[in-house]
Amino acid sequence: MLQITDLVKSYNNGEPVLKGLNLATDERRLTAIIGSSGAGKSTLLRCINRLVTADSGRIELDGINILELHGKRLQDTRRQIGMIFQAYNLVDRLTVMENVLSGRLGYVGTLRGVLRRFPQSDIDRAYALLKRVGLSQYVNTRCDSLSGGERQRVGVARALMQNPRILLADEPTASLDPKTSERIMELISRITDELDLPVLINLHNVPQARDYADRIVGLRYGVIVFDGGPQDLTDDWLEKIYAGHEDDLKKQMKVASEDGANE
Amino acid sequence: MSDSTVHYRWKRPHFIETPYIRYGLLALAAIYLIFALSTLRVNPQRIVEGIPRAINMFRGAVPPDFESRGGLIVRGFIESIQMTLIATAAGVALSVPIAFMAARNIAILPIYAVGRMIVVVARSLHPVVLGVLFVSAVGFGAFAGILTLIMYTLGFVGKLLAEAIEEIKYGQVEGVRATGAGFFATLAYAVFPQVLPRLIGLSIYQLDINLRASAIVGLVGAGGIGATLNTAFGRYDYATASAILLVMIGIILVAEGISGRLRGLTK
């Protein structure tokens, strides 16, 4: 379904952040991408829905190379890719409902979106999703009065409103405290399981990757150096993935031990 | 997971919840607009005539004529600049005591009232109005313009400086008072240093504002390039007028650039 071939990206003519990366996902599973900061995790994810335009390579969703699209066709492809952000990226001054409904903007006409006249099916689905993520009581609350965990749940609901074929998550729990972080990971894992939705999730938290992922991809300096199941991720491999960034690894493992202490 | 048999209704929440107030306000606004528009004495014929007139104006204004009245233009601008410099210096100097008078935390009530009144009146009256008044009092020319700009400065800098004085950290004043310093010494050591950076910034900003104002008080005879502009319009000499306008835009931009840099330096 998602096929990435020879992806190269560098910023400002510097060293390439992604150096000929190859990745394919066919299965409906949760794939965790781990690596030290600067390894290119965020860039990779943002290249997939072209928030960042890669220099060369192919990124094919069901055969269509997103790097060749423009305008309406690009929008049509993007609406099939849902994304959850570390900073939630909600419109704080709008209500929860408006933020969730904004996930359908790729499907409704201009006037309908501006006037907030979404089709009834969208509204029903929004209510259902809000119930599923546990935010039904906040339908008309402004997002800036919600906590971090609640905001991320709105983010999840918004992404799922798109009815996407694949879900991207860029360190969705990095801004959350350990307990909330676990809850959100559990939510994402369970919902995508129920919906049979493939997920690509950047994680800064190795034990979480081990707990929730069906497949783990290790990124180092813009190249994939590990691709396997959590059971294959030995400490040896971890050292290799994080070689040269040992304190990063320590931090990402330490986050876990705090989680464990709070259970 | 989705309850497809249950339907929900949702409408975007309004800015003003109560319908009466919301529609009431809208109705008031509509009534006002209709009333206001109806009072406009619109003469459609004049407006239609205006289009060829506007075209004529533009044809006359391009290319702008810097030479035939060049000397007058230069003298006008120099006078505007002189007026600006003198008035800003004197105005800022006068604003300091008046700002102290208009600061609630420094002045006692009667003085506060007087100070506030001076600032309010100086701010409410447009520099052109002040210009007309001063011209009537002391005659045409740059002097009236300088007095006008001084009052204008008092209103602006006076008010903002008074606000800055009201926002000082009182702890510093207490500290100096505790050493036994007198009233004015306290002002000098504890209050003034806190507001000085703000004052410098305001003065530089006011130079800019006064430069713009100096260009227009001339329209009523208070000196500066405004008078030259008025005469040009009166003589239908649009080429000179456009030359003046272009130079004015240029000078204002340059002045803004300089003042921006200066303010950055003194931060």
Add this chain to the structure above:
Amino acid sequence: MSTHSTTSSNKAVGDHFRWARYSTKERVARSLGYLVVGVLLYWSLSTVDVFWPWVWDAPAQIGDMMFRMFPVSFVQLNPILFALVESINIAVLGTIVAVFLALPIAYLGAQTVTPSKLTLWLARFIIVATRSVDTLIWALVFVAIIGPGPVAGILAIAFRSIGFLSKLLAEAIEEIDWGPVEAMQAAGASRAHVITYAIVPQVVPSFWAITILRWDINIRESTVLGLVGAGGIGLIFQGAIDMFRWNTVSLVLIVIVLVVFAGELVTGVVRRKLM
């Protein structure tokens, strides 16, 4: 640049310390600054075209004028009030027109969202041109084009306000949080939707603050437009001055001050309500 520097100015000389408030470098800079200011002032004062004997006469003249302004004469109260309403209308209508025109220009003038360099340059040009020409001068221009009357005043107010509003709105747009914009783009929303959902809500508070501020300024500006024939109370003011009716002049002044003061009260209340 702080006004105090303690490091380089505390020196130990023998058993005594020297303390100076400013370092040598700062002192030179300050002296230079004073020198420049002094030279400019000296040049201005010596070459300005002012008849100095009249300057000493000024306080007496001003006092005389003020003496003639009281007691205030209410004879012209009605026409003054009518003209005042016209001035307020000019300010309101002019601001409204300006808002509609300023929105697209602000959008094009914001570096982060403008579609092309050409549109950015065009918008910036419009902003600079309309900002640098004062309202009264615009009034001169429009009176020359469409003749005297309140419509010229409305256009003058509108044109000047466009520059003011667009510049500040463009800055507000450039300062928004870009995250929500990314999120809307990632969801496949069209440009119009991205603007409506991600940009507009973030800019709304600034929009109201800026518009109310400009409305306040416009109330003040509209009072003088009549002096060049663009409608409002300025006309009566000019007339009273020409006829030396000082007691009427004072009434006009009082009315103007009251209106401007009232306008500031209203804007203060509205601003607090909206924040």
